[in-house]
Amino acid sequence: QQNAPKAYESIGKFALLIRKIMHHSEMEFIELEEELSMLNVYLEMELLRLKKQFSYEINSNGITDIEIPPMLIQPYIENAIKHGLMHKKGEKVLTVEMYLDDDIFVCEITDNGIGRKKTQEMKERQNKLFKSFSGQSLNKRLDILKKQFGGDFGVEIIDLYNQNTEPIGTKVILRSPFRRKF
Numbered sequence: 277q278q279n280a281p282k283a284y285e286s287i288g289k290f291a292l293l294i295r296k297i298m299h300h301s302e303m304e305f306i307e308l309e310e311e312l313s314m315l316n317v318y319l320e321m322e323l324l325r326l327k328k329q330f331s332y333e334i335n336s337n338g339i340t341d342i343e344i345p346p347m348l349i350q351p352y353i354e355n356a357i358k359h360g361l362m363h364k365k366g367e368k369v370l371t372v373e374m375y376l377d378d379d380i381f382v383c384e385i386t387d388n389g390i391g392r393k394k395t396q397e398m399k400e401r402q403n404k405l406f407k408s409f410s411g412q413s414l415n416k417r418l419d420i421l422k423k424q425f426g427g428d429f430g431v432e433i434i435d436l437y438n439q440n441t442e443p444i445g446t447k448v449i450l451r452s453p454f455r456r457k458f
Contacts (some may be wrong), residue, residue, distance in 0.1 A: 278321060286324055289320060289321050293317045293318055293321065296317065297347065298312070299457055300347055305345060305455055306344065306346045307343050308343065308454075309337055309340065311349065312336060314350065315334060315349060317351060318353070319353070320349055326361075329367060330357075331369055331370075332369070332372070333370075333371050334371075335372065336374045337373070341456055342376075342381065342456060343454060343456075343457060344382075344454045346451075348383075348417070348418075348436065348452055351411075351414055352385050353370065353372065353432070355448075356385055359392075359395045360387045360389020360391065360395065360446050361387050361388075361389040362389075363394075363395070364389050367392070368389070370385070370386070371387075372384070373386070377451075379428070380427055380451050380453070381451070381454035382449065382450075384448070385450070386436075386448075387445045388445040389445050390443060391436070391443025391444070391446060392433070392435055393435075393443055414429075414431070418431065421452065421453055424453075428451060429451050430451055431449065431451070432448070432449040432451075433447070433448050434446070
């Protein structure tokens, strides 16, 4: 679009995101603040791409002194945008809510997208039926964490409907181990 400053800003954010991903990929746990920083950079890039029709909110509920496994949350946010919000007309909203439930870190990712049923129908029309690699990989990773830390870790995906049973989005509830920083 012949906008050099915006292009430089986008490239800078992308480079920062890649550096963070590479740094985090070698770690078993990272500080929640660092994960939030990476998620914000990723979502700012999506905001540049989707323009003003997209808004997001991340609420960590004041949680500060914990570490979580890296790169568990971002793929679910990416799926919400790619499969739910990208194809929605009008305002696209993503909310991320984090809290602690006893000894488990919980992250709820909610979008007001088109829903999984319509996404599946679109894939069938486009003849793009495939099993998600990232979904399989994340499930295996959560199984390993479950065995390693002995908790009720995993992911639950809930289809959201209005009173007329029309899809109004999707909610993902991610349950993960965490550890205190001290």
